[in-house]
Amino acid sequence: MLMLHIASKEFKSLFISPLGWSILAVVQFIVAYLFLSQVNLYVQFQPGLSDSPGLTEIVVLQTFNNVAIILLLVIPLLTMRMLSEEFRNKTVCLLFSAPISMTEIIIGKYLGLLGFIALLLGMIMLMPLSLLIGGVLDWGLIFSGILGLSLLLSSFAAIGLYMSSLTSYPSVAAVTAFGVLLGLWIIDWTQGTLDEKYQIVLGYISIFNHYESLLNGVFSSSDVVYYLLLIITFITLSVRQLSAYRTQY
């Protein structure tokens, strides 16, 4: 119950400042532009081809792919102030003096973030749905893609939240979260210079590989487990960091 109070406060406070609104607006605008250019591509080439990728693959999944990269840039901006600002303004005192555990604080804040991300995804989903007006969609592929995108964004949020627990400077939290996310993306871009066995390990660590297979409609539990592990790890680290705050400062 306490967790939900914190979650709803975090969710609402994103809309009290212009941050939440502007993120929703900017992301919607950029995604819409990319979506329209995919639709254009489809309209230009598809009638001439037979037995080729359909509407879902070309328009929807490619849009999802772009969304993932755009939100890799945006999520750190959402998460940066989650804890840093509480440290900076000393409002964390309010939470520490209240009968709430550290776990409830962190999970509450995380749920608040997930609420916002769900809203963001919901708005983005309106675009593929608009294709139903004149086309047919492959729902299996779309659901698999949404699952992948949700898991990916949830792990972005967990990493961002942890980075925010490390510092009282929101901008530092944003930069480090961005760095870690980017690092997890490019970690297997080794241009074939590494041994096969290392390449496999790096390939598993890379955050986008698991997303791509879900995006292609391949549901493998190892991909889902990867994201769940990542989320649980960073949430646990955040709880520990928040507890440690009381011994450090």
Next chain:
Amino acid sequence: MSNEALIVVENVSRFYAEHTAVNNISFTVKRGEVLGFLGPNGAGKSTTMNIITGNLAPTEGRVLINGIDILDAPKEAKAELGYLPEQPPLYLDLTVNEYLLFCAKINKVKLSHYRMTIDAAKERCGLTQVGKRLIANLSKGFQQRVGLAQAILHSPTIIVLDEPTVGLDPLQIREIRKLIGELRADHSVILSTHILPEVQTLCDNVLIINKGRLVLSDSIKGLRQRMRLAILRVAFLRPPSCEQLMNIKFVDQAQELGNGIFNLHFQPGESPAEELVKVAVVNDWGLFELVPGRLSLEDVFVDITMNEQLD
């Protein structure tokens, strides 16, 4: 009931890398007691308060709130606590009502009581008129009151206030004092302050802390004893000489301050007042003022903290 110790602080120390913020402090606070916490800047007052409220873990020692260790069972212990830190923990982008509602929620106020508790706290802290305003737009004094409202909102048994009257005007200070006076009926209050008269009027017990160590722990009564001095201040219309005054029984030393005013020093418990009046009348010195000398709390405070520094 009135004798149970609500807060027990046992040998609490807090060390930073090379710096000792709080060194082996112990004290207890009973129900209905108001404890004043005094000390120069950087003495460790806020650190101690942060430790009591579970905002900071002590390096050594332990804190019991109502018999519950704050580190072992933080949730149970903190349910009894209301804390106003030095910097009020305010979310500036919320309105006063929204903020207090959030505080009520996280402090487990019953859903059906939200409205009542919030209205009561606003009433007590004089915030009824500003409920719908953004906290960021309020003056420092009002922000301080919002912080105070947050601390007493869920009527905790223990209220810890770190310099509650900072930034308030004299009228508001008086209101806050009245409020603390009301709170003592069924709460314990720990209060840190720089304003010494505040301690004298409000507190039952006083702790003076300097450089992280407890240098004085006394009741206000005991402190009054300390403040009594073995000095009489006398003034004459036709002043005698110092020698004449020193001949009076019990007077150890007479010190002329000019304009016929003298300080007479004597041994504690042996007041020369009676003898002095007799002699003055006989010699027609025109005695018109006779005041027992008293140290102010400030003098005691400066005396104790300065002595510490010399040690």
